[in-house]
Amino acid sequence: MKGASNPPPNWRDGKLKLGIKVRVAAWLASEVGEGNTFTREQLHVAFPGATQVERRMRDLREHGWEIDIARMADGVHMRLVKIGEPIWSPEGRLVAKRQIRTSAVRRSAILRRDNYVCTSCGVSAGEPHLDAQNLLARLSVRHLVSLAEGGTDRPENLVTICDRCNLGEVSIPSVNREEAARQIQDLSMQHKTVLLAWMARGERTPSPLDRAWAMFRHLDPDGRKEVVRVLAEAIERLAGEDATT
Ligand SMILES: [Zn+2]
Structure with a gap:
């Protein structure tokens, strides 16, 4: 484990002025621990009022963190499979910056390849969803086979998809x-x-x-x-x- 020589900071300490992603990483490393499960509720209790907390947690995957997310009948279950880069340390931060740059380059290449539209429903960023005119689409680049399931970061495993298609929520009304x-x-x-x-x-x-x-x-x-x-x-x-x- 890379984090061993770089113990995480106290994620509760507001004086450290850590970003939410670093605090979530520190929380996972010190409170959850590699191989253990946690619930969405525990995450939100630890970071009350942080609306982007789940997104920031998923962002950790760019830094070698493996987090499984499973939707079950009784809620969302998550497991910290592997602790990645210790992004709270100076060296970890440097590596993280480089990883963010590479992933931004990769992301824009996929968006360009997919003509900046959702490959599932065809909506483009900031446009109203076809089936929900009051919601504006957000595009993201997603793995077809998740990293946790052995998928890679290669272009053939990446696809542009809108937020509603990603959640499987798009329902095109039937047409006469x-x-x-x-x-x-x-x-x-x-x-x-x-x-x-x-x-x-x-x-x-x-x-x-x-x-x-x-x-x-x-x-x-x-x-x-x-x-x-x-x-x-x-x-x-x-x-x-x-x-x-
Ligand atoms: Zn879509």
């Missing part, structure tokens, strides 16, 4: 067959051809416009503002040129 036929009948010949190709492939190939839109949704707020400004200026310039010719 005549209505669908009518909708298709009303399409232009060009759109019909594209649609038929999508149907044959069993998936929608995003157009360059879709792809540009989905990439835009993935920019940070400053990036979005900048892109909007540049595009607006370009359109204005073109409109100006049209007016003078």
